[in-house]
Amino acid sequence: MIREFITADSFEDALRKKLDAKGQAHFLAGGTEMNRLGSSVSPEVAVSLKNLGLESISEAHGIVTIGAAVTLQALRDSVIVPAYLKEACGFCGSLTRRNMATLGGNIMLQRDDSYLMSTLVSAKARLIFADISMDGQYVEENIPIREFHAFRDHFVGSLLVSVVLNKPTRFVASQRFARTQQSPAAVTIAFGADISSGEPHDVRICAAVKGTGVIRFPEIEDGVSSGKFKDPQEIVTLLTASSDFIDDITGTAVYKRYIVGTAIASMYRACLVSIGKGGAV
Ligand SMILES: Cc1cc2nc3c(=O)[nH]c(=O)nc-3n(C[C@H](O)[C@H](O)[C@H](O)COP(=O)(O)OP(=O)(O)OC[C@H]3O[C@@H](n4cnc5c(N)ncnc54)[C@H](O)[C@@H]3O)c2cc1C
Structure with a gap:
């Protein structure tokens, strides 16, 4: 059960506040999984991702960049999101849940009934992560989603910032x-x-x-x-x-x-x- 709710004003601030909680904290996006009865994700401390500007969708030269906190319904409503991803968002049958559940939350959970992971791996999506390195520096990295899939444990403390779809003709x-x-x-x-x-x-x-x-x-x-x-x-x-x-x-x-x-x-x-x-x- 969440006992403490923390806000942050930058990616780095969010990461440092999560680190300060020494394993007790999770980032809170749509909260559909974190607040689900019987969820495996049930932290004492929530670091909110609101106000971090993670809700934008943009397109340049056929490359679509989607903020991690974009909801599944916002993806479906967007005119620039590829049809294959809109269709996968529809695998979540509840409009109420689609209006809360985020792209980032779905990827980070990587559930065995994941709505989106298979589609994003097949699309060869890239993920932009922010992190605090071992020597305490703020870092961002751009990795293929197959690496996240293969080495999921490496990204437990990381903040997923955005998803990049850069293969428009695939x-x-x-x-x-x-x-x-x-x-x-x-x-x-x-x-x-x-x-x-x-x-x-x-x-x-x-x-x-x-x-x-x-x-x-x-x-x-x-x-x-x-x-x-x-x-x-x-x-x-x-x-x-x-x-x-x-x-x-x-x-x-x-x-x-x-x-x-x-x-x-x-x-x-x-x-x-x-x-x-x-x-x-
Ligand atoms: C009744 C019900 C049925 C469901 N069925 C399914 C299903 O069939 N398939 C499925 O895939 N999901 C299912 N879900 C789970 C959920 O709705 C989705 O997976 C959703 O996309 C999770 O996103 P969220 O924003 O709500 O995540 P949250 O609950 O906010 O967070 C989930 C986890 O992801 C982490 N997280 C979120 N965003 C980030 C980020 N940007 N960076 C790093 N970590 C982050 C959180 O710290 C937390 O550990 C179900 C939920 C409910 C309530």
Whole structure:
């Protein structure tokens, strides 16, 4: 339960106030997770991100920069946010929650039913973090989201400032599988590829799988990039023989594996259609 609410007037001030609380504090963005009954994020001290100017969305030369405290509904309403990200924000079925929940909060949580992580990894988003280094200096760094995904623990104390989408022509598609729009998702999955050469390459496939976490599929990414699959359906067979999924309330491990495989195959086909190949490899 939050017992102390702290405001800050700069990124550095927010980071130092969080450090002063010696592990008791979390940044407070929309608060939808922090105030959720039974949340795993339940700090005594909240350092508010209000007043830090993290709510802007801008575009220059096709590069879209989004402040970490932009809400999912503001992303949906924006005319400059790419359609694939707007669609992923719609995976959060509650308008009330979309009006509070932020992009940054969603990324930092990296839940196993994350609305946005798969899409952002597939889009090859970049993240701008602010931090206090070991020697006490204020620093900012620009990292690929795949690094955040792979080394999440390194960013526990960091402040996510913004998200940069700098691949305007990339193909990105996402799918979410749940019993109802308000139910927890068994799988939220995305497929992204550079299609500038007329063939899919630089492929990223990422899924949030309930009970497993946010995972990538490097073997399939490489296979698609190298044109190894004669038919996208071969991916379904490949996945049947692998992957660590578990049975839970959202579905059995077998079901999750099957939908991951079929979803990747269908998005791969859609990617081929988008480059005028009609689904043929
Ligand atoms: C009923 C319910 C169902 C939900 N279902 C889902 C779901 O299916 N999928 C899903 O992904 N989420 C779900 N959520 C969680 C949540 O709504 C979203 O993940 C939301 O985007 C979190 O953003 P927030 O701004 O509310 O985060 P907050 O609750 O404010 O913060 C969450 C965490 O992120 C940290 N944080 C926030 N912003 C930053 C930042 N800029 N830099 C560093 N750290 C930061 C906070 O310190 C905290 O640890 C659900 C929540 C509720 C109440």
